[in-house]
């Protein structure tokens with residue numbers, strides 16, 4: 257089994273998440289080769305062949321050109337699996353490579369079960385084993401599901417890839433930084449977050465009152481931010497802030513992976529949800545099965561006594 | 562301008578899910594279905610673009626699945642799409658992303674759509690593949706995970722959302738395909754007059770065999786509920802009892818409550 261691992265590179269740097277690909281390949285027992293569209297100084301510290309293409313020429317983000325580069329590496333290496341992170345870079349590029357090769361893609365693998373790939377469906381309320389029906393496969397792995405142990409210190413052997421035809425119908429203009437932070441949630445010892453389950457904007461005040469009673473900050477899940485009930489700087493998750501308070505209270509939050517990735521390092525987690533099966537239960541130390549608008553005011557009143 | 566929007570109908574994610582008889586997917590009995598959340602942003606963006614372009618663009622909304630998906634198509638028509646296309650397939654849950662994409666590409670190939678909108682992922686399967694594969698099959702440029710969209714002088718400027726809230730700005734020319742991320746816009750609620758008007762809009766139906774000639778590239782071997790991790794305490798019952806218990810636990814286990 258040979259795996260071709262597609263590294264991630266942004267603003268001139270290799271992203272550390274690239275090592276998760278190596279951890280996945282090791283867990284599979286696969287021989288590794290890697291692709292980096294970046295620069296030589298940023299090559300991953302892994303003892304494997306690294307196909308390097310110059311990001312100055314082919315862009316940090318340019319899926320049409322990056323697809324051609326990956327296909328060239330596939331031609332030279334003939335891997336069984338082509339592995340990406342399930343990230344904004346990976347989920348964008350992987351299906352293009354899979355379609356070009358006409359091979360199956362298995363998205364967002366969470367674990368390897370007896371050499372087979374497990375993925376979640378319905379907000380991870382059920383799991384599936386998905387099997388490829390083609391000789392080669394494209395795989396994307398869930399961010400954070402496979403962690404690299406220790407410090408990487410291998411020696412990459414670089415082999416360069418150049419494209420003869422580098423025209424692309426898509427133009428990458430540049431990055432836009434995240435919105436300015438009004439609060440730094442990372443500093444809070446207690447965070448009480450409002451999710452869609454709070455029902456309406458007016459109810460956010462009830463959640464904020466609990467945060468105050470606990471001496472903490474208000475946080476939120478994404479739909480609450482998208483709806484404009486709470487400002488973006490309070491969003492917890494992969495596209496918001498990553499937090500690790502002493503106490504995290506999730507109010508009416510289902511526990512989607514993108515939210516959990518932002519709070520799973522919290523020391524103690526309380527979830528209030530009317531759905532006993534909500535996936536937030538998997539990371540909660542205490543799951544309170546209740547209507548959030550009945551439970552939270554009662555809890556706040558008790559704490560204020 | 563001709564626009565296509567592809568929508569999926571999915572169950573309410575707060576439901577209790579059971580594995581179906583063949584052990585590969587969820588059982589549909591007792592589930593309430595609705596339009597995939599990401600696809601609501603796709604429909605809204607198409608309708609907003611139509612309004613900005615003096616109402617001249619023509620919007621087709623397409624969904625593959627059993628008869629229940631007509632409800633989702635009707636909602637999209639009530640939001641402002643012009644024509645519905647139901648690609649009938651009672652076993653669409655067995656089709657892999659490649660097959661769903663192949664059927665959509667098969668339908669679209671001779672229709673010359675200028676712009677195609679997808680959701681970035683479906684809430685049930687969540688493969689995040691179908692839109693991008695369709696773009697590849699049609700040979701048109703594609704931007705995924707879009708949270709900002711503008712169309713000026715024939716050029717789309719799209720903002721892709723990256724990790725941590727950073728964005729990548731890209732430009733692409735028509736014909737093009739966009740996959741929509743949460744927060745791209747504020748999807749409208751259909752009004753009663755628009756629901757009435759939608760009833761008169763054209764709704765075409767085709768069996769999937771007309772557009773799908775491809776075999777699956779991946780298959781589901783099995784589906785099952787997650788193992789219970791059992792690490793946490795579950796509190797149920799009377800609110801005041803639970804408040805008392807929770808405060809007790811917090812005093813014991815955290816330094817936050819004294």
Ligand SMILES: Cc1cc2nc3c(=O)[nH]c(=O)nc-3n(C[C@H](O)[C@H](O)[C@H](O)COP(=O)(O)OP(=O)(O)OC[C@H]3O[C@@H](n4cnc5c(N)ncnc54)[C@H](O)[C@@H]3O)c2cc1C
Nearest residue numbers: 451452453477478493494495508509510514530531547548
């Ligand atoms: C690329 C990407 C990035 C993302 N980034 C983020 C991110 O950074 N942060 C984030 O949060 N999400 C993010 N999301 C969205 C994420 O997938 C979920 O859609 C989101 O977290 C759901 O928020 P929620 O739990 O508040 O809402 P829902 O999933 O709708 O859950 C609401 C919950 O409230 C419960 N509930 C309803 N009513 C009540 C009541 N009266 N009392 C008690 N409980 C009740 C329900 O049982 C349910 O569990 C991202 C998604 C993608 C695709």
Ligand SMILES: Nc1ncnc2c1ncn2[C@@H]1O[C@H](COP(=O)(O)O)[C@@H](O)[C@H]1O
Nearest residue numbers: 568569625680682683687688689690691
């Ligand atoms: N059965 C379907 N009918 C129409 N569009 C679909 C269907 N399944 C998926 N899509 C579209 O493809 C997107 C991505 O789905 P997926 O690849 O399953 O995550 C969805 O947001 C829809 O826009």
